[in-house]
Amino acid sequence: MARALMIQGAGSDVGKSLVVAGLARAATRRGKSVLPFKPQNMSNNAAVTVDGGEIGRAQALQALAAGAEPHTDMNPVLLKPETDVGSQVIVQGRRVATLRARDYAAMKPSLMAPVLESFQRLKDRADLVLVEGAGSAAEINLRKADIANMGFARKADVPVILVGDIDRGGVIAQLVGIKAVIDPDDAAMIEGFIINKFRGDPALFDDGYRAIEARTGWRGFGVLPYFARAAELPAEDALGLSGATKPGKCRIAFLALSRIANFDDLDPLKLEPEVDLVMVRPGEAIPGDAKLVILPGTKSTRGDLAFLRKQGWDIDLIAHHRRGGHVLGLCGGYQMLGHSVADPEGIEGPAGETQGLGLLDVTTVMTPQKTLTRVAAVHAPTRLPIEAYEIHIGRTDGADRARPFAILDGTPEGAMSGDSRVHGSYLHGLFGSDAFRKAFLAQLGIPASDLHFRDKVEGALDALADHVEAHLDVEGLLALAR
Structure with a gap:
């Protein structure tokens, strides 16, 4: 013993x-x-x-x-x-x-x-x-x-x-x-x-x-x-993701939602030498020069949709997309990108329905069943493997699901807009897969690095x-x- x-x-x-x-x-x-x-x-x-x-x-x-x-x-x-x-x-x-x-x-x-x-x-x-x-x-x-x-x-x-x-x-x-x-x-x-x-x-x-x-x-x-190298380890608190800016590097912004959850998706991006990962805090505007804006997971999708609108980020996101910028919503962030999020049983709070951002042609209904699983998927556009996990409630459906973000056990997962600049997925931890991360960043014009994330953590x-x-x-x- x-x-x-x-x-x-x-x-x-x-x-x-x-x-x-x-x-x-x-x-x-x-x-x-x-x-x-x-x-x-x-x-x-x-x-x-x-x-x-x-x-x-x-x-x-x-x-x-x-x-x-x-x-x-x-x-x-x-x-x-x-x-x-x-x-x-x-x-x-x-x-x-x-x-x-x-x-x-x-x-x-x-x-x-x-x-x-x-x-x-x-x-x-x-x-x-x-x-x-x-x-x-x-x-x-x-x-x-x-x-x-x-x-x-x-x-x-x-x-x-x-x-x-x-x-x-x-x-x-x-x-x-x-x-x-x-x-x-x-x-x-x-x-x-x-x-x-x-x-x-x-x-x-x-x-x-x-x-x-x-x-x-x-x-x-x-x-x-x-211990200065603590920044190379996965952060327990979202504040651990905010570091010194990298002037001249390609900017990726993520929204500091009030109930931000499972933000380990961002850890590998923080370590990419050509990426300037910026936390957009309450009261701040989304940077106009961001190549990608990430809506991370949240413990309260409808609550954080209201929080997002209170900051004016909904207006910033529409402007960002209109300028040709890319948007990635993960888990709760994916749900926010659709037309609506309904919670008829009041699972995450008071029962009701909240209008989404409308950047993806999908809708979400919260369900009592919680998905908790490790997965091996394939990124649909690049056919590169993704090791990830799912941890969410809710079912998302709609026309943009015909353009999946990934393929999971032969089944389409996530959604993409017709212009391929708005992406939504339930896959968490996806950027820990090096080949996929490099290809995804390359699509944004961000130079690939030789970062091997898991080796870096070890x-x-x-x-x-x-x-x-x-x-x-x-x-x-x-x-x-x-």
Whole structure:
């Protein structure tokens, strides 16, 4: 049976996911069988698993770091926000409800059983299970029903390492403050801490490091400098896709929808040397010089259609197309491109029908059945293979389906406009297929590169493991696991 170690955070976005990925690759190099685990995650960026369910994208990346296939047990509770106050609840890969926050709080104690069940199955399969917490260990207002941090650690008897982000400032107060506010029995589960995202000379933090050790009684396991190659890894948050502009390069713009989901489609484009990938944020206009505008997936198609119109992006898109620009809609973005999106059963929100953008001659009706599958398709215009996945509800039909985007098991998939400049598809992750990506960009006049996306990600994971080995006491951390 496996040993386990849990990485919790002093706050959100402190780098827990990358620390777990780096340790997973480092431990795998030592010949250990390693599996990642996150009891509860909140993300609209999901991965389809080998057992036909869905988990958070970060756990899929950690599985890749460990050389394992993503499985629903790696993230047994996934919350996918649909509104500001409500989320879809996924348990062991399957949707069980859509609940407001208050109702989920009442449900949460019942979820500890499936969380522990999934954790035990992973322990039965591996030498080491690396567990990632959620948010901050100091959320004492949520402690009573907690299944994500100390509630899980105590129930499963897993030792904890805290990660603090020095880049945002206040890391001493974060760590010392956690010791001060959490229950003493919870604090006893914490074996040490890691300082993450340091910039500059780490020796300048020696006094602060010693002060944390002295005031908490916890052991420090190292100061981890900022990892610049993190940008080469799939982003868990859409904000991770926005980087420095590339002057003189061919611009591709994507819309930062309010419920943007499964935007890993964009990760390979971000790394293309001749592509300047631009996030169009709320209140900004779509750049007039963009060769391609991408409407990404969304957790709420009709809600984000209203959001899109509020920004004036519908007018920008029509103007972009009139100027000869290309448009690609993926999943929910594909649904938006048609004449209408109907939700008669109120699956994604209030029942009703919303007018679409009218750039494709198709209509969509939301249906209760959710498609969750990995697929191998062929791009219809170029006949090049695409490895992808589908994760959506809804059925899309119409005249433009006669010009499919792809062929899937001999069946037409997606749609294209008569002028071949508007494309819609339910295929996610399609740009990870190198030959297809190069051909698609070539149709836009964007020079092909020699980028091999999956090799690039593997190389970045190796570099992350090297980074962790160079700056942290990895042997000491692995020895803590029990």
